[in-house]
Amino acid sequence: MIENVLVGQFVETSSVFHRLDPRSKLISIFCIVIAFFLIDNAAGYLLAGLFVFGCITLSHIPWRIFLKGLKPILFILSFTIVYHILFTKGENLLFHYGILSIYIEGIISGSRLVVRIILLVLITSLLTLTTKPLELAYGFEVLCKPLKKLRFPVEQFSLMLAITLRFIPTIVMELDKIIEAQKARGVNFEDKSLMKKVLSYIPIIVPLLFTSINRAENLANAIDARAYGDGSGRTRYKTLRFETRDYIAMSISLFMVGTFLILKMLGG
Amino acid sequence: MDIKLENVSYKYPSLSNDSWESIRELNCMFETGKWLSVIGQTGSGKSTLMKLLKGLIAPTAGRLLINGQENKLSKKGNAQIIQEVGLVFQYPEHQLFETTVLKDLAFGPKNQGVKKEEINDRTKVIIELVGLSEAYFDKAPFELSGGEKRRVAIATVLMMNPEVLILDEPTAGLDPQGSKLILQLVHDWQKAGGGQRTVIFVTHQMNEVAEYSDEVLVMNDGEIVFQENPIALFREHDHELKAFGLDIPDSVKLLKLFEHRFGKRIEVHSLQEEVVLEEVVAYFTKQGDDLL
Ligand SMILES: Nc1ncnc2c1ncn2[C@@H]1O[C@H](COP(=O)(O)OP(=O)(O)OP(=O)(O)O)[C@@H](O)[C@H]1O
Numbered sequence A: 001m002i003e004n005v006l007v008g009q010f011v012e013t014s015s016v017f018h019r020l021d022p023r024s025k026l027i028s029i030f031c032i033v034i035a036f037f038l039i040d041n042a043a044g045y046l047l048a049g050l051f052v053f054g055c056i057t058l059s060h061i062p063w064r065i066f067l068k069g070l071k072p073i074l075f076i077l078s079f080t081i082v083y084h085i086l087f088t089k090g091e092n093l094l095f096h097y098g099i100l101s102i103y104i105e106g107i108i109s110g111s112r113l114v115v116r117i118i119l120l121v122l123i124t125s126l127l128t129l130t131t132k133p134l135e136l137a138y139g140f141e142v143l144c145k146p147l148k149k150l151r152f153p154v155e156q157f158s159l160m161l162a163i164t165l166r167f168i169p170t171i172v173m174e175l176d177k178i179i180e181a182q183k184a185r186g187v188n189f190e191d192k193s194l195m196k197k198v199l200s201y202i203p204i205i206v207p208l209l210f211t212s213i214n215r216a217e218n219l220a221n222a223i224d225a226r227a228y229g230d231g232s233g234r235t236r237y238k239t240l241r242f243e244t245r246d247y248i249a250m251s252i253s254l255f256m257v258g259t260f261l262i263l264k265m266l267g268g
Numbered sequence B: 001m002d003i004k005l006e007n008v009s010y011k012y013p014s015l016s017n018d019s020w021e022s023i024r025e026l027n028c029m030f031e032t033g034k035w036l037s038v039i040g041q042t043g044s045g046k047s048t049l050m051k052l053l054k055g056l057i058a059p060t061a062g063r064l065l066i067n068g069q070e071n072k073l074s075k076k077g078n079a080q081i082i083q084e085v086g087l088v089f090q091y092p093e094h095q096l097f098e099t100t101v102l103k104d105l106a107f108g109p110k111n112q113g114v115k116k117e118e119i120n121d122r123t124k125v126i127i128e129l130v131g132l133s134e135a136y137f138d139k140a141p142f143e144l145s146g147g148e149k150r151r152v153a154i155a156t157v158l159m160m161n162p163e164v165l166i167l168d169e170p171t172a173g174l175d176p177q178g179s180k181l182i183l184q185l186v187h188d189w190q191k192a193g194g195g196q197r198t199v200i201f202v203t204h205q206m207n208e209v210a211e212y213s214d215e216v217l218v219m220n221d222g223e224i225v226f227q228e229n230p231i232a233l234f235r236e237h238d239h240e241l242k243a244f245g246l247d248i249p250d251s252v253k254l255l256k257l258f259e260h261r262f263g264k265r266i267e268v269h270s271l272q273e274e275v276v277l278e279e280v281v282a283y284f285t286k287q288g289d290d291l292l
């Protein structure tokens, strides 16, 4: 399972994305996510698809890895599309049987949503795959500095973010170990109905919570032992600086937002 | 039950392409009724090999034969668990997941479809066998001490009546007395099986290897470098073992020291400390008798 969860997993390659400042990556991704939400016509989807394709190619991270990241959301995706097909009403009836009627509009709106989710997952995976959790948290912290004036606990929040990102893979790995232990004791995760499968995961949650709480306690002690305090006024080993490539990346993202805005207005 | 590996390799699935095979082209045989110890530096692939033997993971190359029959993949193409093999994992925390010890003990046999009364009978026998008592039945596994957790973990596996018992570092982190207890209970379990029970024991403690092993399997960097009888292995290959970062049992150290000092080699039939000490004392006694 661990190989299917991309959050918090960093893949070392030498690509421009790895060299970008985490702040510019965060800003760019933020813009691109907004841009993708603006899409509402075929040209937009095509452009967004090409853009994501280009980015992934540039990252030098194998496609295989990104596709794996999509696996866990396969269930949500199929649910989305089925839901839309069954419940969207429209004008062009495609198929009718009893209370079941399927409209072309349903198929279209379902596929649109699915494509959008896939694109969003791919582009955000790009962020976590090319940025170490700590860098990401640091970038986040620096970007949120202005919020400190409003007494928002920026440092603690970014530490929390770093820990979360750092420990998601650990927890998933833990989950793998528990599943393995249950298999060894005769639990069959294979030949079961979906309902039974979901139920059989319940006994896994208990030990998982237990080990996770244990780990959290140890971590909290370790943080205290190193006198972290509330994190304010700490200095960094590495400081951030924007380079030309960062300005280029952010400009491209802003440009994307503009393009999709125009496409939307043209389409609407 | 005989288990045989033919050219077995295993590579963990991983995100990056640069991962290597954790197990490489293993050829070996685990014979019925034997006690096999597995030693090797950390990261040499011992735990991976144990998971292969239980069928938790399938070889990425090569074949695993159970009594001469290949262990095939499941219908869905996943690894196929081997029921007759019981595996006690390296970390007992992952092994215990029920709310009480009693429920945890019943978990395995219940999945195997064993009847309730039979499970009840087994729990009583097995909790004694691992040196605990029925007073433990209602405790939560999480509140046990390290040594107790280990023993319960072993008990949960014995509950499933395995023919082959694999223990992955069952004594790590225990005091010498706790380790001895575990070794002893595994030995008792094996003896009660009339030659049909196999033990595969992974450890870093050479003195534990000296105790009961019929054979020792030495792993280094994903490969088997020796599979031999312990006396021959430790007496003849101590230099090679040192190169693999491995020590030799105290009893063998004593024999070596003796050999070095007195230029005389004592033949022993076991490496158990008492046996070796006995032999050395016997030698001196005889010397004394001859002098008189
Ligand atoms: N789940 C996993 N995913 C990827 N690689 C793994 C995994 N588990 C182990 N490995 C790798 O496989 C190799 C062998 O590991 P293994 O756990 O079998 O060693 P070991 O001999 O049991 O070590 P130890 O004595 O520390 O328990 C190591 O290089 C390890 O990094």
Ligand SMILES: [Mg+2]
Pocket: B046, B047, B048, B090, B168
């Ligand atoms: Mg191990």
